[in-house]
Amino acid sequence: MSLRLSSLSNFKRPLYLWNLMIRDSTNNGLFSETLKIYSSMARNGVLGNSFTYPLVLKACGRIASFRDGTKIHGRVIRLGFKEDAFVQTALIDLYSRCSEIVHSRLVFDEMPVRSVVSWNAMISAYCHGPWMDRALILLKEMRDYGFDPNSSTFVSILSGFSNLTASNKYLLLGLSIQCCLIKHGLEFSETSLTNSLMSMYIHFGQINGACQVFDMMHDKSLISWTTIIGGFLKVGNTAEAFRVFHQMQYQSTDIDSVVFLHLASGCVQVGNLRLASTVHSLILKSGCDEEESIENVLVSMYAKCGDLSTARRLFDLVNEKTISLWTSMIAACASSGHPMESLELFRKLLRTDIRPNVETLATVLSACADLGSLSMGQEIEGYILLHGFDTDKRIQASLIHMYSKCGRINKARGAFERVKAKDLVLWASMINGYAIHGMGKEAISLFHKMLKEEGLKPDAIVYTSILHACSHSGLVEEGLNHFKNMKEESGIDPTVEHYTCLVDLLGRAGRLDSAFEIIKGMPLEARQQAWTPFLNACRIHGNIELGELAAAKLLDLGLGTSGNYVLMANLYTSLGKWKEAHMMRKLITSEGLVKECGWSLVEINGRFHMFSAGNHSYLQLVSIYKTLEELNASLLEAGFIAEAMTVNNDL
Known part of the structure; x- marks a missing residue:
């Protein structure tokens, strides 16, 4: 039943009609409409009851309207609803959704009569933020006061673990909650509770525990299947995720867009185009292909x-493109190594009625950084300033990165200094900017300033930038100390990127034996990635023995790319071993490998000029070579002797 305000306009509506309208609009998710109806009701002098105010407060909470909520709170106090458990519980939920947890607790503490629902509302409020410890304390108090927690209590608690760091400490707390479920006989009482238990295991990376819960479920819902599929993808087990999906199809369970979003991410993990086409065909068959989220993920x-x-082609087929779809396509071009296409798409977007958002601008700034397009980057900065995006920290971080990659480290530092309340991402961006420019001391100084003055705890990305800066500045001891501190002081386990930076650091400094010992102690995945920078270091320092060992390891691992063969050939050539170098070049042909042609891109007056190795068709080639000869002569006069490059572009 849906009633309009225009009906019954000739006489005063009774309260039950206002309540019906408020109920209908709230249940249909029209929360702003609910507040309009309530406002009209108040202007007509009609007072609400215990049915009215929980619904109106719910509407305030759903749109996070703290101002309207406090006004209604004042009215319910004046009307004597302070002892009404339903109204007071709705107030707890309202303040929680408005991130006013202190107000929620004040309402809870002043309640003369509490029910299980009231306790659950306050516990849920704590679980929505970083107050999990308080939620667990409240759970204990609830039991001490003689209230038995129910499935809703534990759904909130288990869901709250997703806001915590995935550590053993919190995992043990999660397991203790499962013991409480078993003790109260609730473990498999409701599907929503069991799904929350699975999600808790998945959050902590315990996929086997999640599988045990899943296998013991009697009634698996769509969310159950989706949760376990997402869990397998989170740990990188794409094959098992698709096996569960096929099992889900066999069970004739309905499939929604969330499942397809998971499957699409699985295709990305393995980079399997054939599998991606299969998933696409299933999406078309299900009729989900026109949903905005699906269009974005397909691109x-x-x-x-x-x-x-x-x-x-998929992008062009969509008639009414959203800003999310434009952003997905711009990002797709940028991540696929086609930054020029990204910028062209952005220019095309600006000619439409759709306005870029923060994510769009951050993406296109990244494309400018990859392309080294300073002029386009500055144009986008002008757009950012004109439309008021300059206060967004993600935009500022993208500007810092763009200016750093375009060679304007001072402009990057200026953008960094303009931000007053800097977060970790901004500090990491500036540290990485110094690393790109080989300014190791400046990067380390900024890192210490971040620790001492701001009290921020560095993450894995910051440490990658610091190690990179030390590597490109020859600061070996500093780099080794930071690698040690990362593990011992910050509790961060080294990733593939950290190990690779460490090998590069030692290799550039000529400490090949130390780098080799580091590689031998690495996890397998990191070791596979570390052999290439190690081989390059062997070429630079002319160590043929370790170079041959690195090349053999790469061949055994099936990572014998054309670039690695060229590195080894150049190592042989630098030492005068022409026969061995010739054999390496022959291997490139026999293995069917193709060396990508070297190319560079130069921007002049807003236009991009591409040069590729061996291409003599460029119109201004004579003038370019003449300028190069003049530059080489100037360098020789200054006493600079360039390192002989032995890369053969004909390979």
């Missing part, structure tokens, strides 16, 4: 599986 999926042309 990203094809691009990340190496088929940018199909991604572009």
Whole structure:
């Protein structure tokens, strides 16, 4: 039943009609409409009851209207609803959704009569933020006061673990909550509770525990299947995720867009274009292909599986493109190594009625950084300032990165200094900017300033930038100390990127034996990635023995790319071993490898000029070579002797 305000306009509406309208609009998610109806009701002098105010307060909470909520709070106090458990519980939920947890607790503490629902509302309020410890204390108090927690209590508690760091400490707390479920006989009492238990295990990376819960469920809902599929994808087990999906199909369970979003991310993980096409066909069959989230993920999926042309065709087929779809396509081009296409798409977007958002601008700034397009980056900065995006920290971090990659480290520092309340991302961006420019001391100084003055705790990305800065500045001891502190002081386990930076650090400094010992102690995945920078270091320092060992390891691992063969050939050539170098070049042909042609890109007056190795068709080639000869002569006069490059572009 849906009633309009225009009905019954000739006489005063009774309260029950106002309540029906408020109920209908709230249940249909029209929360702003609920507040309009309530406002009209108040102007007509009609007072609400215990049915009215919980619904109106719910509407305030759903749109996070703290101002309207406090006004209604004042009215319910004046009307004598302070002892009404339903109204007071609705107030707790309202303040929680407005991130006013202190107000929630004040309402809870002043309640003369509490029910299980009241306790659950306050526990849930704590679980929505970083107050999990208080939620657990309140759970204990609830039991001490003689209230037995129910399934809703534990759903809130288990869901709250997703806001915590995935550590053993919190995992043990999660397991203790499961023991409480078993003790109260609730473990498999409701599907929503069991799904929350699975999600808790998945958050902590315990996929086996999640599988045990899933296998013991009697009634598996769509959310149950989706949760376990997402869990397998989180730990990188794509094959098992698709196996569960096929089992889900066999059970004739309805499939929604969330499942397809998971499957698309699985295709991206393995980079399997054929699998991506299969998922796409299932999406078309289900009729989900016109949903905005699906359109976005299809574009990203094809691009990340190496088929940018199909991604572009899907994009062009959509008549009414949203800003999310534009952003997905711009990001797809940028991540696929086509930054020029990203910028062209952005220019095309500006000619439409759709306005870029923060994510769009951050993406296109990243494309400018990859392309080294300073002029376009400055134009986008002008757009950012004109439309008031300059206060967004993500935008500022993107500007810092863009200016750093375009060679304007002072402009990057200026953008960094303009931000008053800097977060970790901004500090990491500036540290990385110094690393790109080989300014190791400046990067380390900024890192210490971040620790001492701001009290921020560095994450894995910051440490990657610091190690990179030390590597490019020859600060070996400082780099080794930071690698040690990362593990011992910050509790961060080294990733592949950290190990690779460490090998590069030692290799550039000529400490090849130390780098070799580090590689031998690495996890397998990191070791596979570390052999290439190690081989390059062997070439630089002419160590043929360790170079041959690194090349053999790469061949055994099936990572014998054309670039690695060229590195080894150049190592042999630098030491005068022409026969061995010739054999390496022959291997490139026999293995069917193709060396990508070297190319560079130069921006002049807003236009991009591409040069590729061996291409003599450029109109201004004579003038370019003449200028190069003049530059070489100037360098020789200054006493600079360039390192002989032995890369053969004909390979």
